[in-house]
Amino acid sequence: MMFEYAPAPESRDIVDIRSSYGMFVDGDFVDGTGPSFKTINPATEEPLAEIAGASAEDVDRAVQAARKAFAVWSAMPGAERAKYLFRIARIIQERARELAVLESLDNGKPIRESRDVDLPLVAAHFFYYAGWADKLEYAGYGTRPIGVAGQVIPWNFPLLMLAWKVAPALACGNTVVLKPAETTPLTALLFAEICRQADLPPGVVNIVTGAGDVGAAVVAHPDVNKVAFTGSTEVGRLIARNVAGTAKKLTLELGGKAANIVYADAAIDQAVEGIVNGIFFNQGHVCCAGSRLLVQESVAGELLESLKRRLGTLRLGDPLDKNTDIGAINSAAQLAKIRELSEIGDQEGAERWSPPCAIPERGYWFPPTVFTGVAQSHRIAREEIFGPVLSVLTFRTPEEAVQKANNTPYGLSAGVWTEKASLMLWTADRLRAGVVWSNTFNRFDPASPFGGYKESGYGREGGRHGLEAYLAT
Amino acid sequence: MVWRPTLPRDARESVERLAVRKTYKLFIGGAFPRSESGRSYAVTSSKGEFLANASKASRKDARDAVVAARKAFGGWSGATAYNRGQVIYRIAEMLEGRRAQFAAELVAADGVSAKKAGELVDAAVDRLVWYAGWSDKISAIRGSANPVAGPYFNLSSTEPTGVVAVVAPPMGPLLGLVSVVVPVIVTGNTCVVVASGRAPLPSVTLAEVLATSDLPGGVVNILTGDAAELAPWLAGHMDVNGIDLTGAAPELAVACEQLAAENLKRVIRPPDGEIDWLADPGTGRMTAFLETKTVWHPIGV
Numbered sequence: 001m002m003f004e005y006a007p008a009p010e011s012r013d014i015v016d017i018r019s020s021y022g023m024f025v026d027g028d029f030v031d032g033t034g035p036s037f038k039t040i041n042p043a044t045e046e047p048l049a050e051i052a053g054a055s056a057e058d059v060d061r062a063v064q065a066a067r068k069a070f071a072v073w074s075a076m077p078g079a080e081r082a083k084y085l086f087r088i089a090r091i092i093q094e095r096a097r098e099l100a101v102l103e104s105l106d107n108g109k110p111i112r113e114s115r116d117v118d119l120p121l122v123a124a125h126f127f128y129y130a131g132w133a134d135k136l137e138y139a140g141y142g143t144r145p146i147g148v149a150g151q152v153i154p155w156n157f158p159l160l161m162l163a164w165k166v167a168p169a170l171a172c173g174n175t176v177v178l179k180p181a182e183t184t185p186l187t188a189l190l191f192a193e194i195c196r197q198a199d200l201p202p203g204v205v206n207i208v209t210g211a212g213d214v215g216a217a218v219v220a221h222p223d224v225n226k227v228a229f230t231g232s233t234e235v236g237r238l239i240a241r242n243v244a245g246t247a248k249k250l251t252l253e254l255g256g257k258a259a260n261i262v263y264a265d266a267a268i269d270q271a272v273e274g275i276v277n278g279i280f281f282n283q284g285h286v287c288c289a290g291s292r293l294l295v296q297e298s299v300a301g302e303l304l305e306s307l308k309r310r311l312g313t314l315r316l317g318d319p320l321d322k323n324t325d326i327g328a329i330n331s332a333a334q335l336a337k338i339r340e341l342s343e344i345g346d347q348e349g350a351e352r353w354s355p356p357c358a359i360p361e362r363g364y365w366f367p368p369t370v371f372t373g374v375a376q377s378h379r380i381a382r383e384e385i386f387g388p389v390l391s392v393l394t395f396r397t398p399e400e401a402v403q404k405a406n407n408t409p410y411g412l413s414a415g416v417w418t419e420k421a422s423l424m425l426w427t428a429d430r431l432r433a434g435v436v437w438s439n440t441f442n443r444f445d446p447a448s449p450f451g452g453y454k455e456s457g458y459g460r461e462g463g464r465h466g467l468e469a470y471l472a473t
Numbered sequence: 474m475v476w477r478p479t480l481p482r483d484a485r486e487s488v489e490r491l492a493v494r495k496t497y498k499l500f501i502g503g504a505f506p507r508s509e510s511g512r513s514y515a516v517t518s519s520k521g522e523f524l525a526n527a528s529k530a531s532r533k534d535a536r537d538a539v540v541a542a543r544k545a546f547g548g549w550s551g552a553t554a555y556n557r558g559q560v561i562y563r564i565a566e567m568l569e570g571r572r573a574q575f576a577a578e579l580v581a582a583d584g585v586s587a588k589k590a591g592e593l594v595d596a597a598v599d600r601l602v603w604y605a606g607w608s609d610k611i612s613a614i615r616g617s618a619n620p621v622a623g624p625y626f627n628l629s630s631t632e633p634t635g636v637v638a639v640v641a642p643p644m645g646p647l648l649g650l651v652s653v654v655v656p657v658i659v660t661g662n663t664c665v666v667v668a669s670g671r672a673p674l675p676s677v678t679l680a681e682v683l684a685t686s687d688l689p690g691g692v693v694n695i696l697t698g699d700a701a702e703l704a705p706w707l708a709g710h711m712d713v714n715g716i717d718l719t720g721a722a723p724e725l726a727v728a729c730e731q732l733a734a735e736n737l738k739r740v741i742r743p744p745d746g747e748i749d750w751l752a753d754p755g756t757g758r759m760t761a762f763l764e765t766k767t768v769w770h771p772i773g774v
Binding site for chain 2: 124140233236237238240241244245252254409424428431433434435436437438439440443445447448449450451453454455456457458460463464465473
């Protein structure tokens with residue numbers, strides 16, 4: 001049964017959103033000379049602010065500022081760089097609620113997630129890499145920074161992806177030009193303000209705003225030495241082609257179509273929670289989402305019944321409400337893509353199910369959705385939907401589970417649910433994926449390397465491994 | 474009854490014995506086929522003298538080699554690291570036994586002195602021994618137990634990338650070749666190698682060494698021919714996971730890196746200058762084709 005809850009909204013007054021924002025170059029907020037754009041609240045479609053758009057010249061100015069700052073920053077003792085990063089981590093903690101509310105407003109994700117997942121991980125990431133800055137000689141990748149890092153990040157975890165990129169880059173002595181996604185620039189710009197509060201030397205962090213063309217200009221800039229991108233495999237390919245023949249070092253964290261394997265002996269209730277967390281966390285806007293459920297045939301009926309019962313209790317609605325489980329889809333374009341692939345799922349003969357779920361009148365929403373009767377050839381089993389849509393397939397033997405799990409060009413993550421340790425390790429051994437969650441899903445930690453096999457990209461973020469991308473090895 | 478030669482004594486003395494020459498073929502899936510295209514090309518010594526006709530591999534040969542490498546990947550990557558180390562060490566033993574043959578081939582191919590040629594063979598043997606020892610150590614230095622902030626067992630370990638294409642350097646037909654192939658396979662990858670087009674003969678003789686070293690068929694596949702023709706097919710092949718462009722000329726390397734973007738292959742770019750193959754190779758050629766897998770499991774009762 002569904003309990004009625006009174007609304008419990010987090011106050012949005014904690015954050016002061018200005019009507020317009022400039023880019024952050026060489027320590028100052030400056031106007032852009034490209035076309036400005038609006039960022040909107042996807043839960044209400046109300047415009048939040050007008051954002052300066054960068055032109056190619058603006059990107060060039062940002063790269064020059066980063067180049068100039070590189071001389072200072074790379075020559076600074078690691079222990080001093082560390083202190084700046086610790087300062088930033090502390091200010092993030094101090095302003096965590098403000099950042100969380102701003103993230104939920106701009107992105108549409110539930111405040112419960114931005115407050116309890118994103119922001120703690122952001123602060124932890126800066127703490128973690130701050131500590132590496134004066135210990136690089138013990139890490140095994142040398143101590144020489146690469147130079148100016150051009151970083152392009154997605155809209156699904158705007159501030160967390162910034163932290164994954166900026167913290168290791170700065171710890172290793174590089175300077176950065178970062179391009180946040182055009183639908184979620186606000187927390188990056190608030191982060192710029194935090195850099196100023198921390199007295200970070202001008203030019204060490206530069207933030208240029210705009211759409212894909214601005215990202216392309218950052219990647220293609222001849223004075224950028226290192227490119228880091230998180231986003232779609234399609235754009236990742238373009239970037240890999242673009243840097244071909246240059247000396248630029250490249251790391252890519254791209255799409256996924258993770259299998260979540262449930263064996264017959266799994267603890268069903270825990271598996272159901274893991275499946276829900278795997279695909280409905282952050283509205284399924286997660287590159288490592290467990291979007292393909294592979295369940296052993298003998299327990300498929302029981303598991304699906306449990307899963308559907310559980311999905312009936314999910315609450316979709318106002319992202320700022322503390323009881324909300326499923327927030328808004330980030331943009332009209334993403335909603336259109338989710339709808340299109342789901343309709344293809346219907347057409348190809350899979351059976352669609354969603355719990356009864358009231359959809360708000362304004363904003364971008366998609367109900368939690370489960371497709372059963374899915375074949376490996378179906379597009380909903382092959383393509384990344386990047387939304388709250390689960391495709392369910394079944395298997396009989398462990399060999400079949402592994403074969404189906406690996407039958408994808410992606411290889412970012414996977415899940416395994418069993419109470420038998422040897423079967424878990426046997427399966428984890430054979431899964432061609434960079435992260436394997438067994439009897440859990442969607443766990444992240446700054447000390448733990450994250451990244452993909454195959455077309456999910458290359459390089460690792462997090463842990464000692466994450467340093468390699470930012471050192472000239 | 475004792476067999477006696479029928480040739481008269483004086484005739485035997487006047488005719489020099491005609492050497493039995495070797496047919497230099499490709500090495501695919503543990504077998505030595507000719508190119509399916511039927512093509513061959515003349516290989517000459519550093520002085521321009523004819524040495525042999527080598528097979529000129531085609532696109533089809535390259536694709537067959539990828540199929541063989543993929544087929545071998547499961548078994549080789551699934552073998553224990555200890556076993557892979559033993560096999561690589563066995564290659565060193567077999568190469569040592571053919572020291573004179575390889576030295577002679579290097580003298581012919583590169584015009585180096587017999588002494589220098591011997592040193593290069595020795596270095597190739599030593600390199601094999603060095604890499605053999607890495608098989609069960611690389612994961613220890615590249616993996617980690619991660620202290621995450623929660624009740625989780627969290628372990629990162631290395632795994633091979635898959636099928637790797639290798640464009641071997643045109644110079645260094647033995648030491649250079651060994652130095653690019655062995656780091657790829659010791660960690661469990663399988664490979665398709667485009668041998669030096671200029672001096673391919675030692676690569677075919679190396680294939681004979683590999684074939685007698687307990688290395689499973691298909692782990693190393695060697696193509697002789699034109700790198701500019703073969704490398705792009707491998708760079709664009711969707712079942713190849715990585716490509717080492719060390720031996721590719723600058724323009725070819727750029728074209729191959731662009732093709733490699735199609736399925737996000739891991740790429741080693743060609744070096745800026747000449748590589749000193751006698752120098753300490755470091756671990757970079759192994760780690761370029763290693764993936765890191767991180768496994769999480771809750772801790773609890």
